[in-house]
Amino acid sequence: MRPLLLVCLAMACLAATGCVASHKGMTLSDFRGFCLTSGGGKNGACDTNDICYGLAARLEEDFGSLGRCLDACRDFHAQEAFANAMNRCAGTLNTARNLCIQYCRSNYEP
Numbered sequence: 584m585r586p587l588l589l590v591c592l593a594m595a596c597l598a599a600t601g602c603v604a605s606h607k608g609m610t611l612s613d614f615r616g617f618c619l620t621s622g623g624g625k626n627g628a629c630d631t632n633d634i635c636y637g638l639a640a641r642l643e644e645d646f647g648s649l650g651r652c653l654d655a656c657r658d659f660h661a662q663e664a665f666a667n668a669m670n671r672c673a674g675t676l677n678t679a680r681n682l683c684i685q686y687c688r689s690n691y692e693p
Contacts, residue, residue, distance in 0.1 A: 608686075608689035619635050660679070
């Protein structure tokens with residue numbers, strides 16, 4: 584009975600350690616992949632590549648805090664929304680902003 588208890592305890596410890604160690608934040612590669620495959624694609628004059636790669640380039644900066652990272656997401660969205668007001672990019676911009684927020688929240692502590 585004791586060896587079974589030790590094996591179960593060891594397995595529980597390994598499982599708990601695996602769960603903790605496997606938690607990683609969203610990478611820039613993840614962000615680009617999710618953003619580019621979000622369904623926007625080339626839609627008239629709106630090109631998902633320009634938006635996704637532009638925001639990914641902005642996210643390469645080390646913001647140092649969650650607040651500054653979130654501000655960068657919002658600022659990029661506001662700037663691009665104005666610049667792309669006539670080319671039907673609202674859906675792509677909203678998706679990119681939401682993914683940006685997820686990136687920030689997964690890489691910076693509150």
